[in-house]
Amino acid sequence: MSTFLQYLIYGLQLGSVYALLALGYTMVYGIVGMINFAHGDFLMIGALGTFFIAKLFTSFNIDGTYPMLIVAVIIIIAMLGTGAIGVGVEAIAYRPLRNKPRMIALITAVGVSMFLENFPRALPFIGPNPRSFPTLFKTVRYSFLGASITSTQIIMISLAVVVMVGLYLLVNKSKIGAQMRAVSMDKDAAALMGINVNRVISITFFIGGALAAVAGICYASVYPQVEVYMGSWLGTKSFIAAVLGGIGDIRGAMLGGFIMGISEIFATAVNSTFGYAVGFIILIVILLVKPAGIMGKLTKEKV
């Protein structure tokens, strides 16, 4: 029982990273209709950026950790920075291709992803070597029904849940959320209704980037190593999670992320390669039963 609970905690922890990243995929897909393969690299930029921002604040470092206020400042700077990079990528690389076939944008995204990975790799002060991530939160270990849970894990999982609920409310209750939903239904009609489509899409990419930065900080806090390629496979996994839940649906992305995280941890307990593949197997099974994912709605094609 305690082992089960322990795995569940690890699963929730990994699942919250997947879910945060999947939210970015699903929002971009829902609104622009493209698969942003570079999204995983936003996570890397967020984590790597945090590493350097934390270095700037070294003078506040006490006993290897930072005061809560400084941590909040670091996280906010990282989120703003990564969000800005997301907006920049969209404006430079994706906006000119908005009316082109979807695969063209996808290939461009592959190119952008390669660039985002290899540009920092070539920069002399970053380079290809992995770095150890600074401890942002003080780690306190609690025992809970025989399983141990650290304060980092609690902060991480609750942060992810709070962010997701906030995003859900933002999309469904706020004015900008209404604009987003309008753009996702029909770009041209939304533009005719006086919605600034470019602005809405920029905001979407900004939110996606900021969420990816949070995911990156969460991931690097529990697996404290950052390197330029860390985003690529996490990105693929989260993308699978988004599709599993029904891409374009925010609740689906959360659900998919947690399903992926938990199943991966349990399967890894059996065999590490199986742990890697289990998400893909679940995906194929679910898509064969529900071709649009768990929460997704199948749209009828009109002739």
Add this chain to the structure above:
Amino acid sequence: MNWKKLVKTAYPAVIVVAIYLLTMLLLKGGLLNKYYIQVMMFAGINIMMTASLNLINGFTGQFCIGHAGFMSLGAYGAAIITTMVFNGKNIPVLAQTPVFLLGLFVGGCVAAFVGALIGLPSLKLKGDYLAIVTLAFGEIVRAILRLIKPIGAARGMIGIPNYSTIAWILLFMTLTLYLLKNLIYSPYGRAFIAIRDNEIAADVMGIDTTKYKITAFCIAAFIAGVAGGLYAHLLAFIQPDSFSFVKSSDFLVFMYAGGSGSLTGSIVGAALLTMLPEVLRFLSEWRIAVYAAILVLVMLYRSDGLVGGKELPFMRIRRKELYEEPLFVRKATKKHPSAQDR
């Protein structure tokens, strides 16, 4: 015998032979070294992969983003035949060629069989969802290969005889392109293109879309399997991780950068983009970043690909050529009674 037609059909083959002789001459003359030849061989294999991917994505309009999965099946299939079944390093020289061809054929068949299996979900899934299933398939194949102990598991297979030469690769590349060209201008190819342009309309016109989609997957997978076999016998070492999603996305990039729905595009895209990173070697660590930037710029300013969906004359069959007298005229078809009545 229709001599004009024969010349028309044969001259691409003459070009390929000329390329081969020229390379051999330059190699003898010392102007080309082994390294250039190896890059050329990789380009040839990449052309096969890209052209076959083009059959699925560019001509049939399905989205396969796990093409390296088929390649890995072919590579392992062929390597198992030549290395483990026949112990390819210690067999007489004369027996090498049949063993190699058998290996390639088996590799292709394994990939084609799995390709048909992957084609099955395409009955139900469309667009991006199908793309994800193919991605998942590629990763599952990689995971399974990592688990099988006798073929080296994650460490990979070593000691594969290096049978692949530039001649073999050029031969298979030419055969692939010839096959695909004739396929695309055949009734099958017309059906593929109809499915790409509008699947529902194609269905209504009486095209068995299921059959044609699976056929496209099958043929493309077979070619990818053979290319994988050539790859395995070129490197003499294969490991599951070299057929990851990164590899699949390479072929996608080659294909769309060259131009989807155009075999010339596949040739240009695969050849240029295989050579580009090698040409950029002088940039050392900036190489891949510059390569990526060039790729993004190509996609931004030439969204339809470098050749933009056009075909070179020898990769195309004109409409009037379809109605010309065939190359080898069978007497029986000429004497058909209904033809005489008219």
